[in-house]
Amino acid sequence: MTAMTPCLDRPGFLPRLSSHHQARARLCEPLLASAARVRLICAPAGSGKSALLTECLLQAPAQCSLHWIALAGATISRGEFSQRLTQALGLIATDEAGLLAALARWSQPTWLFIDDYCRQPDPALDAWLDRLLAISGPALIWWIGTRRRPQCNWPRLLLDDELYECEAATLALTQSEIAQVLHHLPAEQALSVAGRIGQRTGGWCAGVRMALLQKCDWAQSNQPQQRVDTLLDYLQHELFSSLSPELAEAWRVLAHLPRFNNELCEHLFGAGDGAQLLRALQSLGCFIEPWQDSAEWLQVFPPLTRVIQESRWPQGRSWHRRACQWFTAREDWRSAFEQALLAEEFEVAVSLLQHFTFEHLFDDQTVVLLLRLHEQQGEELTLGSPQLVGLITAALLFAGRFDQAAASIEHMSRFVPQPSAQKQRQWLARWQALQGWLLHLQGRMAPAREHFRQALAELASDAWPARLLCLSGQTQQALLCGELELAHGINREALCLARAQGSLLFEGLLELDHAQLLEQRGAPARADDLLASTQELLCQREHRPVPLLGRIALRRGRLALCMGDEARAAEWFQRGLEDCLRSHDKRVLYGFLGLAQLAANQQDYAQAFVRLRDAERLMQQRQIPDTVYRGVLLQVSSQFWLQQGRAELAHEALSRVLRHFHGPHARQAPPATLELIPRLEYLLFTARAQIQPSLIDLAEIQQALSGAQQKGMLSLEAELHLVLAQLAWHKGEVSLAQRALQQGQALVVRCQLQQSLLEWRLRHPDTALIRAAAELCAETPAVAAEALLSRREVEVLKLIAQGESNQKIAEQLYISLHTVKTHARRINAKLSVERRTQAVAKAKVLGLC
Known part of the structure; x- marks a missing residue:
């Protein structure tokens, strides 16, 4: 990382930075600004400790004396360390007592850098360093870079404000x-x-x-x-060259495990030895860190484990077998199942699946493991019971492998007839629930709806997971049909059932449906608050439900994009993309689409289409049916083509894809794209308007607008108002265009639908109507503020102005106390104030209450 070179204006040898060095001001500035006497950087090999010390050294004050001691991690004695210290500071040769006395009365401003302190434990050396740090005067600043945290009295230094420690995690490059x-x-x-x-x-x-x-x-x-x-x-x-063979072997074993703790190490390496080996590896800085912020569980740094696990290691099977035994004894069935697969004990793995429930599918990598088992062992081993069929089918549906899921469902015929008529009805209801979801995901709404209805009529109370899945399917179908009140009622019923069963995972899954409902109603901020609360609860679980968190991240990315917060949207889309890739979720598609949309917002269409091609390639590689992705890919592509002025290409694509959603054999849109069909239709209107304005039929778009208004779909209504404004402008109906534009922009402001307005502007750059839109944005503050607040927020604000407490407001409006606080927080944000009194004062000025 650094090299030694003479420093012309200062004595001794000092390091220089590599030509490839990347400055890290975010780390240097706090270190340089600290008043602490000791500045400690403790991190594993390759973390950039020496480079960071050098970067700080090069910014030292001119009057400060600099000294650099490069120990290179070598094992040295207490006497050798004292000698190196004495030489570096330019002291006359002296004994330890003389060195302590010299440091105690040190008065010249001095920075002393100790690079790569002794890597092997040495109690005598650490005790001597502790004494030197305690006795030295305030003019001498110690800079210590080390892989191993020396056994010094750090708490005392910390309490005396004499220690600044740079956390290892912060050294990672952003x-x-x-x-x-x-x-x-x-x-x-x-x-x-x-x-x-x-x-x-x-x-x-x-x-x-x-x-x-x-x-x-x-x-x-x-x-x-x-x-x-x-x-x-x-x-x-x-790493390995500095470890004993026993420690090196233990590290390799741990690198092949997703997580471990003291008890597991005791089981693997022997009682009394396992915990000691783990402590030794930790003390030596061997890339061992907390697992998902857990206080008990640890992991080896994931980028290293991926490489280690890919290298051939014949002894691995026996270690995985022993780990499987330990997890089984603890009834951690998912971890035991994973270790059985890695040990290639497939019959054991299948036997462990009898302990799985549907909720286990939400655990990290469970779906991937089930798919791997099914691919390697096939039907004979993995479809031996109705419960196994259900698990495998659910994993296949989650991953988008509909043909294989259909074949799996067919195997349920093996288990009929059941011993009694009651069991036969329950078996048939479970089959209908699975079949209903397969048909639903394939876009065959009518038969799917009937299967859900019949299954719900028969499923017993103990089959509540299957009931919840049917209710979720019905909610999504109601949303696809624009039946928002029906969707709300079904979703509330499902949420009540999930909470009664204490299933936070199912509750999170159902809240995703709820968020889609809120989005269609033009309340993206409420939807985001809802998902943020759900995400916080899910992250408190010991096992992070990565598949569910990935879907939540993607939905929050869409909501942030909708509200015009592109930076936050990019963060959520990237996080959701990574989680969905890891769990083989078919909805990874929407991560690519979100990033493509962000690129298009910047008019970087080359990058946008690269994202779309990446999405299509992945869908094909994972053998996902094109009914899942083709329509939405063409919709987004057509939107980009219209923004580029390529209306003919967009018209051809939109006409072709709409044929699949119209007619007697029409399919429904995928559940994650509720407004796909209306968007395809109004984009087609826009394409026709750009090609031949004289053929525009305003009645069609007005009819669609009326339908959206009747259903309370505010998001779609805002987009249709903007489309109507543009089409009416092309037709020369200026008054209608201006009225539609005003109504559309009012909804955009009130419902925070900035993305819709941006897309509309990008489709129609440099027109007189766009200039009119800009003039409308400069409306009076009162009108803008009134449009900004929702009806419910205005009601809450008026009660706040009357001096009512949050509890009284909740009782009068029949909403929860949490909802009142959420409304109040959102009102403050929209009115750019911090307190209730300020919100009331500003509302009175604007004439809102």
Whole structure:
């Protein structure tokens, strides 16, 4: 990381930075600004400790004396350390007592850097360092870089404000810091590539550097073999060479486990030895960190585990078998199942599935493991009971493998007749629930609806998971038909049942339906608040439900995009994309679509279409039917083509795809794209208007607008008002155009639908109507504020103005106290105030109450 070079204006040898160094001001500035006497940087190999110390050294005050001691992690004695210290500080040779006395009366401003402190535990040396730190005067500032945290009295220094410690996690390079190195790429592409590098390397400095050395195409998913070999060689020299054979073997075992703790280590490596080995690895800085912020569980740094697990290791099966035994004894069925698969004990793995419920599918990697087992062992082993059929079918439906799911459902015929008429009816109801979901996802609404209805009529109370799935399917079908009140009623029934059963996972799944309902009603902020609360609760679980969190992240990305918060949308889309890729969720499609939309907002259509091609390629690689993705891909592509002025191409694509959603054999839109068909239709109107304005039929768009108004679909209504304004303008009906534009913009402001307005403007740049839209945006503050607040928020604000408490407001409006607080918080944000009194004062000025 650094090299030693003479410093002309200061004595001794000081380091220099590599030509590839990436400055980290966010770390240097707090270190330099600290008043602490001791500044400690403790982190594993390759974290950039030496470079960070050097960066700080080069910014030292001119009057400060600098001294650098490069220990290179070597094992040295207490006497050798004292000698190195004495020479560095320019002291006359003295004994330990003399050194302590000299440090105690040190008065010249001095920075002393100790780089790569002794890596092996040495109690005598650590005790001596502790004494030196305690006795030295305030003029001497200690800068210590180390892989191993020395056994010093750090709490005392911390309480005396004499210690500043740079946390190891903060040393990881951020996406923006990596992007700065990719200066040869366009800014947007550099940020995208940096994100992929950061995701694979965790921002680990050495890993990022190795990745950049490969000069590979980071749009591809495969890691170059050269980088893997380089990393293994690096680990051999920087990690394994300093470990005993026993510790090195233990580290390899732990690197093959998703998580571990003291008890598991005791089981694997022997009672009394396992916990000791783990503590030794931790103390040596061997890339061991908390697992998902857990206080009990640990993991090896994930970018390293991926490489280690890909390398051939014949002894691994026996260790996985032992881990499986331990997890089974603890009744941690999912972890035991995973270890049985890794041990290639497939019959054991299948036997463990008898303990699984539908909720286990939400655990990280469960779907992927089930798919792997099904692929490797086939029908004979994995479809031996109705419960196994249900699990495998659910995993296949989740991943979008509908043909295989249909074949799996057919195997339920093996288990009839059942011993009694009651069991036969329950078996048939469960079959109908699975069949209903298959038909629903295939876009065959009518038969799916009938299956859901019949299943709900028969399912017993103990079959509540199947009931909840049927109710969720019915909710989505009502949303697809624009029956918002019906959808709301079904969703409330389902949520009550999930809460009665204490199932937070099902509640989260159903809240996704609720959020879609709120979005259609023009309340994206409420939907985002709802999902934020749900996400917070789910993240408190010991096992993070990654598949469900991935879907929530994608939906929050869409909501942020809808409200015009592109930075937050990009963050959520990227997070959701990564989680859905990891869990093989077919809805990963919407991560690509969201990132494509963000690129199009910046008119970077090349990057936008790259995202769409990436999405299509992944869907094809994972054998997902084109009914899942083709329609929405063509809708988004047509939207981009219209923004580029390629109306003929958009018209052809929209006409072709709409044929699949019209006629006697029409399919429903995919559940995640509730407004797909209306959007396809109004984009087709727009394309026709650009090609031949004389053929515009305003009656069609007015009829669609009337339908959206009757159903209370405010989001769609706002978009249709804007489309009507543009079409009427083309027809020369200026008055109608202006009226529609005013109504559309009022809804955009009130419902926070900035993305709809932006897309409309990008489709029609530099027209007189756009200029009129800009003039309307400059309306009076009272009108803008009134449009900004929803009807319910105005009601809450008026009661606040009357001096009512939150509890009284909740009682009068028949809403929860939490909802009142949410409304109040949102009112303050919209009116740009911080307190209730300020909100009331501003509302009175604007004439709102």
